[in-house]
Amino acid sequence: MLTLPELIDQLLNVRQLPTISSVALVLEQSLNEEEPEIQRISRIISEDPAITSMVLKLANSALYGARRTFSSIQDAVMRLGFQEIRKMVMALAIVEYLVNKNFDMIDPPQFFSHSIGVASGMELINSTAGMVTENSNQLYVIGLLHDLGRWVTANYLPEVHQHIMPENNTESENKDIIKLERQNIGLDHAQIAAALLERWGLPLTIVQGVRFHHEPDAAPEATKKLSRLIYLVDNLCMKHKIGEVGEGLDGQIPETAWKRLGLSPDAEERILPQIKAVLEHSEVLLSIGGYRGEKARQ
Ligand SMILES: [Fe+2]
Ligand SMILES: [Fe+2]
Incomplete structure (x- = not known):
């Protein structure tokens, strides 16, 4: 082992x-x-x-x-x-x-909308709540990169990625993507992305924000609030189908997730249209970045 x-x-x-x-x-x-x-x-x-x-x-x-x-x-x-x-x-x-990769299991517009949605939502909530982290400049990048591990498994472990996609996993009652990834790969996508970003030499705050985006309570004290912020916004985007990365989660947000950040659940209605408004950015970025809607060359 x-x-x-x-x-x-x-x-x-x-x-x-x-x-x-x-x-x-x-x-x-x-x-x-x-x-x-x-x-x-x-x-x-x-x-x-x-x-x-x-x-x-x-x-x-x-x-x-x-x-x-x-x-x-x-x-x-x-x-x-x-x-x-x-x-x-x-x-x-x-x-x-x-x-520059295959898109068989990850749809770039969906993946990118989700990433931009979480990135912008983190900045928006942080500016409303104004207390989440001293590293407010890094929130956008954390949101942008948080699900990169899903892209890694789709491209580098395609068989296992496909096997554990929630819609293919009929034998199991267990639809928790983190558990499924750990059982089948030994690692989950948050651990994979964090390890990759660490290798790229990105700052620890970014690495840890990504690492704990599905389990904020397990984050070290210094990045707990930041991890709770990304957890909240990630779930908000999943709940409202702002892009998707095949995690199969319905984005239920416990009331405590808002309260722990000093916010009321009413903030959801206020913030949602603002997040949706920035989604046109993802289309422009994709097109300038060379995505033409076709399957990528490998
Ligand atoms: Fe994720
Ligand atoms: Fe996500």
Whole structure:
């Protein structure tokens, strides 16, 4: 019987998972520094011509107001600000990463809508509640990446992924995706994604937010609130069918999930339309990132 670290090593090494654009990783790692210099950030982004051209297309898209024209990355960083550019780069790097694979079991628009929905919902709730984490700049990225483990199993362990998809799992009464993954793979998708993000050198807060998105009470004290936030928003998106990643969960939200964050369940009605409003972003990002709706080449 392999230990957990051995299982993770086996999956990540043997399957040789690709990495995302190093530009996105470098920007995320440099977040802890003081306000980064515009020129330095622009230089880092310019090292990846594909990301550079996608960022400019996105900055010049209707999402950012068609009247403004950004002619260079430096101009975009200066006018949109480092945080916005960072989010753009990570989102586009993830689209670029996702579209280079098979989509037999993961539907990119559904996967991406769910990721953007959770990312935006976390930011929205955090700004309403205003107390969830000191690392509010990392919420968007955590939401964006939280279900990457589902993409990994669909592409690198397709047989077992298919076998445990809740609709195929008729023999068992057990529809808990986390339990099913642990029984059949030895790891669940939150553990897989967290291990992958750790290898990519992303900050611990991001790794832990992703790791505990299905079991927030098990999170270390320092990231408990953050984990409770992602748990809440993830369930909210599942309940209202904001994208999906084949977890087969109905997104029931216990009242305590709201209360523990200092929120009333009434917040659901207020926040939901705001989350839905940002879903058009996922379509624009997918199209700029190269998704054309066809099955990807491998
Ligand atoms: Fe999940
Ligand atoms: Fe999710």
